[in-house]
Amino acid sequence: MTQPETKTEPADEFGEPFDRAARRLGLAVTRDDLERLRRHYLLMVEVNRTLNLTRITDPAEAAVRHYADSLALIALAVTRRMKVASVLDLGTGAGFPAIPIAVVRPHWLITAIDATRKKAEFVRTAASELGLSNLTVEHAHADHWSDARQFDLVTARSVAPLSKLLTTAAGVVARGGALVAFKTATLDPAEADAARATAAKLRLRADEPFLYELQAGSVKLGRALYVFSSAG
Numbered sequence: 001m002t003q004p005e006t007k008t009e010p011a012d013e014f015g016e017p018f019d020r021a022a023r024r025l026g027l028a029v030t031r032d033d034l035e036r037l038r039r040h041y042l043l044m045v046e047v048n049r050t051l052n053l054t055r056i057t058d059p060a061e062a063a064v065r066h067y068a069d070s071l072a073l074i075a076l077a078v079t080r081r082m083k084v085a086s087v088l089d090l091g092t093g094a095g096f097p098a099i100p101i102a103v104v105r106p107h108w109l110i111t112a113i114d115a116t117r118k119k120a121e122f123v124r125t126a127a128s129e130l131g132l133s134n135l136t137v138e139h140a141h142a143d144h145w146s147d148a149r150q151f152d153l154v155t156a157r158s159v160a161p162l163s164k165l166l167t168t169a170a171g172v173v174a175r176g177g178a179l180v181a182f183k184t185a186t187l188d189p190a191e192a193d194a195a196r197a198t199a200a201k202l203r204l205r206a207d208e209p210f211l212y213e214l215q216a217g218s219v220k221l222g223r224a225l226y227v228f229s230s231a232g
Helices: 015-024 031-047 059-070 072-079 098-104 117-129 162-172 189-201
Strands: 086-090 109-114 135-139 151-156 173-184 204-206 210-216 219-230
Touching (some): 031 059, 072 098, 072 151, 072 173, 086 098, 098 109, 109 117, 162 173
Parallel strands (some): 086 109
16 A cells, blocks of 8 residues: 655755754744844845855855854853943945844844945845844945944954954944954964954953854854953
8 A cells, every 4th residue: 555645844944054053152043033034145145146245145054154153243242241232243245244133132233334335235225124123234434434433342254354453443342342353263373463462552352262163064164253342
């Protein structure tokens, strides 16, 4: 007798890798938040056909390398009991870490800037479509951007050397706040030493890096957040 065919649900190529990576960071993300992140991913892939937003378009890889990685900033804040009300994302690109942070932490007020007008416009449109009223996006270059505000967290996922980032952004870090840079765990010692020297000149304290690991398919990614704190 022929057995009835068993139907299985198709694998969630974005949600499942993201959920595993988020839990690895000690974070639980709601289903509604996950769907918002997925919507941003789909918008990004669509616009990426005509505007170079990212080289990472595979859903599983993007879920880990972009979205979960962005949430390491929240894991840092939770682990070190940081008081955060405002965040500045320098060079947001396609919206990282600004969009994932704005989704998962709706009570954080986030400002994101990017030097490329079309990228800033994309993130602004995506934020509107996702209903992220806590995210403001501006077209501006970090080196020339001036604002009277200061922020509890100033962050960047750019490839700029840490010393340059510190020199550019130290002035917008609030008292008791921190500048946080996304880097690989295997940072060049010369870059780390130069950053510590620059931080000291700017009266920032170089804290211990926040180390974490992500799994993208069969590849293990050693990651680090380099944290430079302002005196409270």
